[in-house]
Amino acid sequence: MRHLGKAILGATTATVLSLGIGQSAQAEQLTLCWAAWDPANALVELSKDFTAKSGIDMKFEFVPWTNYADRFLNELNSKGKLCDLIIGDSQWIGGSAENGHYVKLNDFFDKEGIKMDDFVPATVVGYSEWPKNTPNYWALPAMGDVVGWTYRKDWFTKPELQKEFKEKYGWDLAAPTTFEQLKQIAEFFQKREIDGKTVYGASIYTERGSEGVTMGTMDVLYSFGFKYENPDKPYDMEGFVNSEKSVKGLEFYKALYDCCTPPGASNSYMGEGVDAFKSGQVAMHMNFAFTWPGLQKDEAVGGDKIGYFANPKGPDGDQFAQLGGQGISVVSYSDKQEAALKYIKWFAQPDVQAKWWQLGGFSCLKAVVEDPGFVASQPYAKTFLESMAIVKDFWAEPSYASLLQASQKRFHDYVVAGNGTAKEALDGLVKDWTEVFEDDGKI
Amino acid sequence: MDRAAEALARKTPLKAAHRIRGLSDKWIAWVFISPAIVLLLAINIFPLFWAIYLSFTNFRANRPNAVVESVGLRNYQRVLNDPDIWMAMQTTAHFVFWTIVLQTLIGFSLAYLIDRKFRGHAFWTTIILIPMMLSPAVVGNFWRFLYEPQIGLFAYAVSFLSGLHPSDIQMLGNTSLAPWSIIIVDTWMWTPYVMLICLAGLRSIPDYIYEAAEVDRASPWRQFWTITVPMALPFIMLAVLFRGIENFKMFDMVTLLTGGGPGSTTEVASITLKRQAFESWATGRSSAFAIVLFVAVFGLANIYVKALNKVKQR
Numbered sequence: 001m002r003h004l005g006k007a008i009l010g011a012t013t014a015t016v017l018s019l020g021i022g023q024s025a026q027a028e029q030l031t032l033c034w035a036a037w038d039p040a041n042a043l044v045e046l047s048k049d050f051t052a053k054s055g056i057d058m059k060f061e062f063v064p065w066t067n068y069a070d071r072f073l074n075e076l077n078s079k080g081k082l083c084d085l086i087i088g089d090s091q092w093i094g095g096s097a098e099n100g101h102y103v104k105l106n107d108f109f110d111k112e113g114i115k116m117d118d119f120v121p122a123t124v125v126g127y128s129e130w131p132k133n134t135p136n137y138w139a140l141p142a143m144g145d146v147v148g149w150t151y152r153k154d155w156f157t158k159p160e161l162q163k164e165f166k167e168k169y170g171w172d173l174a175a176p177t178t179f180e181q182l183k184q185i186a187e188f189f190q191k192r193e194i195d196g197k198t199v200y201g202a203s204i205y206t207e208r209g210s211e212g213v214t215m216g217t218m219d220v221l222y223s224f225g226f227k228y229e230n231p232d233k234p235y236d237m238e239g240f241v242n243s244e245k246s247v248k249g250l251e252f253y254k255a256l257y258d259c260c261t262p263p264g265a266s267n268s269y270m271g272e273g274v275d276a277f278k279s280g281q282v283a284m285h286m287n288f289a290f291t292w293p294g295l296q297k298d299e300a301v302g303g304d305k306i307g308y309f310a311n312p313k314g315p316d317g318d319q320f321a322q323l324g325g326q327g328i329s330v331v332s333y334s335d336k337q338e339a340a341l342k343y344i345k346w347f348a349q350p351d352v353q354a355k356w357w358q359l360g361g362f363s364c365l366k367a368v369v370e371d372p373g374f375v376a377s378q379p380y381a382k383t384f385l386e387s388m389a390i391v392k393d394f395w396a397e398p399s400y401a402s403l404l405q406a407s408q409k410r411f412h413d414y415v416v417a418g419n420g421t422a423k424e425a426l427d428g429l430v431k432d433w434t435e436v437f438e439d440d441g442k443i
Numbered sequence: 444m445d446r447a448a449e450a451l452a453r454k455t456p457l458k459a460a461h462r463i464r465g466l467s468d469k470w471i472a473w474v475f476i477s478p479a480i481v482l483l484l485a486i487n488i489f490p491l492f493w494a495i496y497l498s499f500t501n502f503r504a505n506r507p508n509a510v511v512e513s514v515g516l517r518n519y520q521r522v523l524n525d526p527d528i529w530m531a532m533q534t535t536a537h538f539v540f541w542t543i544v545l546q547t548l549i550g551f552s553l554a555y556l557i558d559r560k561f562r563g564h565a566f567w568t569t570i571i572l573i574p575m576m577l578s579p580a581v582v583g584n585f586w587r588f589l590y591e592p593q594i595g596l597f598a599y600a601v602s603f604l605s606g607l608h609p610s611d612i613q614m615l616g617n618t619s620l621a622p623w624s625i626i627i628v629d630t631w632m633w634t635p636y637v638m639l640i641c642l643a644g645l646r647s648i649p650d651y652i653y654e655a656a657e658v659d660r661a662s663p664w665r666q667f668w669t670i671t672v673p674m675a676l677p678f679i680m681l682a683v684l685f686r687g688i689e690n691f692k693m694f695d696m697v698t699l700l701t702g703g704g705p706g707s708t709t710e711v712a713s714i715t716l717k718r719q720a721f722e723s724w725a726t727g728r729s730s731a732f733a734i735v736l737f738v739a740v741f742g743l744a745n746i747y748v749k750a751l752n753k754v755k756q757r
Contacts, residue, residue: 070721077505099508209702263592266616266705281593401505402723409527409707417618417706439501 029057030339033072033083034326036062038294039143042359049355050346056339065270066210069401076101076331084334085343087142087326090126095398096329097130102138103330108341109137114348120144122391123364127327132396139327140344141364143290146387147219147322149182150277150295151175151284153307155194164188175309179220179252182284182312186260189283201260202284203276204253206416207269213415214394214407216286217253219322222392223314224249235443237433242426249314250422254415266416277301288324289387292380293360308383310390323391325362399436406432491737498731505724518731528732530707531715538626538711539690543683545630550637551679555671557638558645568642575635583699586628590614590700618708621701625709629696633689637682644678645671677755684747691740712736 032047034040040062047058061082063071069089075082076096088096096102105128109116116124116137123141130138155161156173165173169184176182186201193199205216218226225245230236240246257265262281265272270287274294277285278301296302311321328347330340346352353365357377362384363369375382395403407429414425437443466474498518502511522528553571557564574582589597598609605612614624648670656666694713697703703710703718716736720729 073505074721077507079507095505099506207702208704209698263610264613264616266613267702398506402725405718405723412704413706416616416704417708419618419706 028055029059030084030336030343031059031061031082032085032087032328032343033061033063033075034087035068036064037290039290039361042356042361045359046352046356046361047343049352050343053346054339054342056342058343069210073401076333079333081331081333081335083331084336084340085328086331087328088139089326090323090393091396091400091404093127093130093138093327094396094400097136097138098398100332101329103332103337103341105137105140105330105344106135108344112345112348114140114345118366119364120366120369120388122323122388123325123327126323126391126393126396127325127364130396139329140348141325142328142347143325144362144364144369144384144388145288145290145323145325146384146391147215147286147324148289148292148311148383148387149175149284149286149309150292151307151309152280152282152301152305154305155189155199155283156307158194161188175307176312177309178313178315179223180315183252183256183260186256186284190260195280197280199280200262200276200282202256202286203265203268203273203282204256204261204286205269205273206257206261206265206412207267207272208408208412208416209267210269211394211404211408212267212269213411214404215322215324217250217407217411217415218392218394219286219311220253220256220314221246221249222320222322223311223318224252225314225316225318228395235434235437237430241430241433242423245314245316246426247422250411250414250426253411254418254422257415289362289380289384290324292384293378296379306379308380310383310386319390320392321387321390323393325364397437397440399440402436403433406436494730494733497727498734500727502727503724504720504726514727518728519735521728522732522735527707528712528715531710531712534622534707534709535691535693535711535713537622538629538693538709539687541626542629542633542690543686545626546634546637546686547679547683549630550634550682551641551675553634553638554641554645557642571638572635574632577632579632579695580699582628582632583696586624586631587615587700590624592616615701616705618705621705621708625697625700628700629690629693632696633686637686640678640682640685641675644675647678648674677751680747680751680754684744684751687747688740688744 032043034043040060044058044060047060050056051058069092072083072086072088073092074080076086076088077099086102088102093102097104108114116128116135119128119141123144124137125132127141128137128139130136156175162173165185165188168188171181173185173188176185182202188201189199190201191198205212205219207213225243226249227240227243227246228237230240261268262276265276268276270291273285273287274291276282277287277295278298280301292308295306298306311319313319328344330337330344334340347356348365350365350367353363353368354371357363357368357374368374369385369388375385394400397403410425410429410432413419414422434443499513499515500511501514503509557568557571577585586597589595592598592610592613595609597614598612601607601612602609612620614620652670652674653666656670661669692713693711694717697709697711697714701709703714716729716732719725719732723729
């Protein structure tokens, strides 16, 4: 019995000690959760400065984009303590704010003198605010991103192609400024032989599983006149989502898919688009700006061979682009909120933001992007700025996932599978979205 | 009691022997099976009842702080009136039907050939079994590359035979071909499984029955239809049952190959369920859908097992 007592005492002491040691070690380490992509690698590099300065170790949990939402939304919904800091997608902000996943940052910003006016307005609305356009902040804009285009400058500048193009369409082959021009260029390159290889017009988003086809379609629809709701009556979508202009936009996207994409591009998103461009298959490539630093460095298609342009104008001259990117938030279930806030305070500093841009991240701080040297700092910097000035985002409502699922299905059914008409697809979308908002008690 | 057991009983210390003797056989049985029962209740039965409860509520897993309210039969009503769900059920039925037909026909034919015991039959049996041993993730990715219209071997092979340009053969992007692309892969992967079961059935037929038939001068064709098929039928039906249940809940292969697309052409019930449960977070409604699926599979399997028992008793 005495032996047993000693053993219990020993085990208890060991447990207490190990827990104590564990906790003291934990206090020195923060876990940041994000998607596994190039900017995340840049953030790892950048965060070494934070560790050097604060003595707080940074641990990273990066999940591939395909599982990013599933993994981290599950983590947040189950009130998990894995992430102290999270760089969550812009659409999550409504749900995360309303469900208490994120710490509200207003008091912290006030205390530390961090001003939202110092950031690009679109990124503040897109990544930080809920409800939108109100001064309630749940994140610091961290990674500015937007859908834009890259093109094969080396193909566009071939004299024989320029001549042929001018004869056929009556204007100079160059980066398009309207969607009509974009389609003409895509048709021109489709199944053309260049350097002994068959090439195609454009890589666009068609992915069905997560958000791809919606991001691509919306990118076009905005400039054709699509509106999510009546500006005077929230959640009144009839005649806005399915307006005549929206129908034209959706028909255009389908026509672009049918005429000018490479074979087998029926389920293509960011990765497939990059592959198509890098392998020299396509003349133009729709993708988020985060891909540009990698493409610029690519030996086969980067350097002088690549050009960039912002999302073109629609038939009435409207010009918008789909917002991507994310803000950084403190997870309310974290035991290390103080340390996490320290990280945000450090990250918001102008010199850190400038280094963030240098390393391949996309800063949202005005001091960085409005610096006179910014436009010349990278070949894609100008296009990034132009694009960030015309952004629109998908619903950021707490039910964004249901809304997204509906649009994924409706758009893929029409654009890729060719079922029904554009009007039917958009009418169906109004019905689906209305049902979601009715379930939410918002209409 | 034999001598060894008697010796062992003598060697058992008196105290321990008494303790064990203090328990009845029934109690000892309970002691041994209770961990398994607890696990079964925790992993299978509790979630089932929990899902039944959730199916009558408006619970959403992404709103942990929201009040959970009872909605009566509304979730079931919506599931049963949802055209997308009926479409997914039709797609599933189409998929299950064709995979079973093809796998049974090819699997039984292969088993029949292997059963001839020709030279090297063991080697060929092993070769045929390889697809079944691979992970579905590997098979899905492997076939996705094969189907690739620009670099895939499948497109080139079909192009060689049909004269079509390879880039026009879009197995995964074409609404007519996409369901067949999955049926082909599933058949390639799981026919060996059906073959194994059929082979066991064929090997269980005693040789003397064939010898008697030979004496009666029955033709090989007659032997096949009156001996081989009826005696192997319970095994074939068992293979159909296993594959039917498996394919009814098929998820991995469809996700890897088409993700349910193009459009909703290959969206089988399990994918619709996953979307509702873990992407739209409509937990209550998806629970109702899961219960409907469970009842459907359970009911069909029950009817089928009764038919199987009748065949076995003949």
